[in-house]
Amino acid sequence: xxxxxxxxxxxxxxxxxxxxxxxxxxxxxxxxxxxxxxxxxxxxxxxxxxxxxxxxxxxxxxxxxxxxxxxxxxxxxxxxxxxxxxxxxxxxxxxxxxxxxxxxxxxxxxxxxxxxxxxxxxxxxxxxxxxxxxxxxxxxxxxxxxxxxxxxxxxxxxxxxxxxxxxxxxxxxxxxxxxxxxxxxxxxxxxxxxxxxxxxxxxxxxxxxxxxxxxxxxxxxxxxxxxxxxxxxxxxxxxxxxxxxxxxxxxxxxxxxxxxxxxxxxxxxxxxxxxxxxxxxxxxxxxxxxxxxxxxxxxxxxxxxxxxxxxxxxxxxxxxxxxxxxxxxxxxxxxxxx
Amino acid sequence: xxxxxxxxxxxxxxxxxxxxxxxxxxxxxxxxxxxxxxxxxxxxxxxxxxxxxxxxxxxxxxxxxxxxxxxxxxxxxxxxxxxxxxxxxxxxxxxxxxxxxxxxxxxxxxxxxxxxxxxxxxxxxxxxxxxxxxxxxxxxxxxxxxxxxxxxxxxxxxxxxxxxxxxxxxxxxxxxxxxxxxxxxxxxxxxxxxxxxxxxxxxxxxxxxxxxxxxxxxxxxxxxxxxxxxxxxxxxxxxxxxxxxxxxxxxxxxxxxxxxxxxxxxxxxxxxxxxxxxxxxxxxxxxxxxxxxxxxxxxxxxxxxxxxxxxxxxxxxxxxxxxxxxxxxxxxxxxxxxxxxxxxxxxxxxxxxxxxxxxxxxxxxxxxxxxxxxxxxxxxxxxxxxxxxxxxxxxxxxxxxxxxxxxxxxxxxxxxxxxxxxxxxxxxxxxxxxxxxxxxxxxxxxxxxxxxxx
Numbered sequence: 205x206x207x208x209x210x211x212x213x214x215x216x217x218x219x220x221x222x223x224x225x226x227x228x229x230x231x232x233x234x235x236x237x238x239x240x241x242x243x244x245x246x247x248x249x250x251x252x253x254x255x256x257x258x259x260x261x262x263x264x265x266x267x268x269x270x271x272x273x274x275x276x277x278x279x280x281x282x283x284x285x286x287x288x289x290x291x292x293x294x295x296x297x298x299x300x301x302x303x304x305x306x307x308x309x310x311x312x313x314x315x316x317x318x319x320x321x322x323x324x325x326x327x328x329x330x331x332x333x334x335x336x337x338x339x340x341x342x343x344x345x346x347x348x349x350x351x352x353x354x355x356x357x358x359x360x361x362x363x364x365x366x367x368x369x370x371x372x373x374x375x376x377x378x379x380x381x382x383x384x385x386x387x388x389x390x391x392x393x394x395x396x397x398x399x400x401x402x403x404x405x406x407x408x409x410x411x412x413x414x415x416x417x418x419x420x421x422x423x424x425x426x427x428x429x430x431x432x433x434x435x436x437x438x439x440x441x442x443x444x445x446x447x448x449x450x451x452x453x454x455x456x457x458x459x460x461x462x463x464x465x466x467x468x469x470x471x472x473x474x475x476x477x478x479x480x481x482x483x484x485x486x487x488x489x490x491x492x493x494x495x496x497x498x499x500x501x502x503x504x505x506x507x508x509x510x511x512x513x514x515x516x517x518x519x520x521x522x523x524x525x526x527x528x529x530x531x532x533x534x535x536x537x538x539x540x541x542x
Numbered sequence: 543x544x545x546x547x548x549x550x551x552x553x554x555x556x557x558x559x560x561x562x563x564x565x566x567x568x569x570x571x572x573x574x575x576x577x578x579x580x581x582x583x584x585x586x587x588x589x590x591x592x593x594x595x596x597x598x599x600x601x602x603x604x605x606x607x608x609x610x611x612x613x614x615x616x617x618x619x620x621x622x623x624x625x626x627x628x629x630x631x632x633x634x635x636x637x638x639x640x641x642x643x644x645x646x647x648x649x650x651x652x653x654x655x656x657x658x659x660x661x662x663x664x665x666x667x668x669x670x671x672x673x674x675x676x677x678x679x680x681x682x683x684x685x686x687x688x689x690x691x692x693x694x695x696x697x698x699x700x701x702x703x704x705x706x707x708x709x710x711x712x713x714x715x716x717x718x719x720x721x722x723x724x725x726x727x728x729x730x731x732x733x734x735x736x737x738x739x740x741x742x743x744x745x746x747x748x749x750x751x752x753x754x755x756x757x758x759x760x761x762x763x764x765x766x767x768x769x770x771x772x773x774x775x776x777x778x779x780x781x782x783x784x785x786x787x788x789x790x791x792x793x794x795x796x797x798x799x800x801x802x803x804x805x806x807x808x809x810x811x812x813x814x815x816x817x818x819x820x821x822x823x824x825x826x827x828x829x830x831x832x833x834x835x836x837x838x839x840x841x842x843x844x845x846x847x848x849x850x851x852x853x854x855x856x857x858x859x860x861x862x863x864x865x866x867x868x869x870x871x872x873x874x875x876x877x878x879x880x881x882x883x884x885x886x887x888x889x890x891x892x893x894x895x896x897x898x899x900x901x902x903x904x905x906x907x908x909x910x911x912x913x914x915x916x917x918x919x920x921x922x923x924x925x926x927x928x929x930x931x932x933x934x935x936x937x938x939x940x941x942x943x944x945x946x947x948x949x950x951x952x953x954x955x956x957x958x959x960x961x962x963x964x965x966x967x968x969x970x971x972x973x974x975x976x977x978x979x980x981x982x983x984x985x986x987x988x989x990x991x992x993x994x995x996x
Contacts, residue, residue: 335971
């Protein structure tokens with residue numbers, strides 16, 4: 205029996221835990237950007253998904269350039285080298301969007317909804333730009349080694365029936381996410397600019413009275429949100445593949461993660477991201493094989509033993525969102541209410 | 543300029559552009575654009591009822607349009623008796639169990655004391671109900687989808703005239719809006735927006751994957767029509783006579799021997815145009831009725847109350863207005879209008895393709911129409927629908943033309959030129975975004991601003 209138990213756990217790790225950790229990190233990085241903009245600029249930014257697509261596109265173009273010149277990182281994907289270029293381009297675009305679009309409404313103190321609608325306009329423009337530059341098709345840009353742990357090697361090494369595979373892109377996602385999040389938290393907690401941002405998010409008037417410069421805070425917010433967006437988009441693109449429209453679909457899980465965690469709460473966005481990712485994958489995983497290892501033969505399920513069809517992935521994040529909003533409107537980490 | 547004059551100028555510009563398209567491309571294209579303009583205008587009216595009257599930020603328009611489309615399938619397609627016999631009873635049972643479960647969950651929420659007992663009770667009921675439903679639902683779906691999967695594989699519809707589905711589509715959307723409203727309308731404005739965005743994705747996911755309902759991504763094609771078929775028209779004697787009498791001049795200029803061939807060509811062309819005109823007539827009728835009703839509602843005391851709630855929710859509530867229920871009302875009515883438009887769209891297309899619903903086209907574009915037209919003004923929303931659809935459709939040929947002119951010096955296989963020609967298809971997104979941003983910035987009340995009434 206214990207061998208079956210180990211097999212079942214490896215199976216679960218392979219198909220649920222590892223993918224969920226990678227996907228959760230990507231959602232969390234995106235949600236961090238959403239929550240910062242939401243908490244500090246006070247509006248739901250519908251263009252965040254397409255900002256991610258834009259950053260990823262620049263990374264892809266830079267990667268192709270590097271590849272054509274024979275530059276590579278060996279086992280790691282070349283895209284890692286191109287990431288700074290993508291982040292820089294995304295920062296420029298988002299600062300330009302702020303200067304030309306959002307600043308006007310901020311100075312006028314327009315309702316948050318007006319800014320959200322304006323962000324729909326930015327979304328349209330970015331969407332068109334990405335499609336014009338790189339086209340609407342699937343683009344693959346990952347290179348380097350494919351697996352960190354190969355399922356076959358794992359099986360022959362452990363003698364188990366089930367294999368565990370970890371792709372390089374998955375491990376890289378987690379590593380990059382850890383680095384980015386630690387840097388962000390260090391910045392928010394330790395530096396003057398970070399403290400100013402937190403103060404501004406908590407209480408705008410009080411922060412202004414204490415001499416916090418609003419323009420600098422806003423600029424800092426966009427810089428951070430844009431770099432996170434480019435990073436998250438690239439990691440997602442490396443892990444799955446790049447298609448411009450998928451990033452619009454990532455908007456919902458990211459919003460769900462940000463709100464579930466509590467608006468303006470970076471820690472909440474991360475927790476929310478993993479909650480969303482784990483629920484999505486765990487609820488749509490077919491447990492047929494898993495149960496076969498654990499249950500006696502006469503109890504084996506006939507069907508896939510899947511709680512929800514894979515096609516209903518998106519609805520999971522939504523249900524979590526609604527449940528949390530009804531049960532605890534401020535989110536898990538007590539975000540801002542007004 | 544007064545609002546009315548601006549609207550008149552706007553419609554004149556739209557009419558002139560449609561004429562230009564008719565003369566420059568073809569009348570069939572022009573009429574096809576017009577038909578979609580009319581449908582877009584109805585959708586924009588629906589969103590305007592929600593946003594313009596009451597300030598509801600509903601980003602789930604796509605779902606209501608799709609539900610209207612579903613109604614077109616379920617009303618007009620012939621029933622599939624074999625599928626009904628195979629899985630109908632079990633499906634009914636599963637539905638009953640779901641309803642029973644939801645009822646029990648409601649009772650448990652109300653009846654049990656707050657705390658661990660209630661949480662446990664509700665969860666237990668919900669989980670039991672879920673598995674009980676699945677026990678009957680899964681085999682039912684399997685049986686239904688096994689019946690002639692290439693052609694049907696679903697329950698079919700009622701086999702009624704498709705025009706009835708326009709009303710049914712409205713009812714479907716209204717029903718869905720009621721359920722969604724009960725869950726989401728209590729939330730604050732921006733959460734409501736995100737919630738509706740999520741719900742619309744779920745509705746589309748259901749339509750894509752529940753093959754027993756409307757064949758999912760296998761699509762339902764060849765839907766019934768409320769207007770005659772081209773092929774019947776071409777054979778009808780009265781229609782041939784009509785075309786002949788309309789084209790006496792053209793025909794008499796030709797030698798006798800070519801008359802028959804020319805007439806056949808003319809009849810074929812005229813049949814296509816006639817069908818499109820029939821659609822245009824029906825759509826215009828619906829648009830006018832809805833526009834008239836919306837105008838009446840906006841000018842009534844009810845409309846005044848809505849504006850009061852929109853402009854200052856707290857003050858309206860202090861005056862005793864029931865904000866939640868008024869929001870619910872306006873959400874249901876607006877969604878119903880979008881549902882009608884959705885059914886009309888599927889009727890026009892003659893097919894129901896769940897894959898074609900994407901938020902950019904069916905939610906955000908409709909929003910752009912309302913904002914550009916002038917939120918709070920019904921005529922403005924209609925005009926916005928016309929302008930935006932026209933630019934959305936014509937952006938591609940126009941930008942293609944511009945690119946061809948600009949790159950005429952390059953060789954046809956120049957990579958830069960080829961890339962630009964390919965890119966022309968996506969200029970519309972940028973154009974829409976820019977129009978939206980510019981209108982919001984420099985004319986925030988839209989092309990036809992709301993008339994201030996007290």
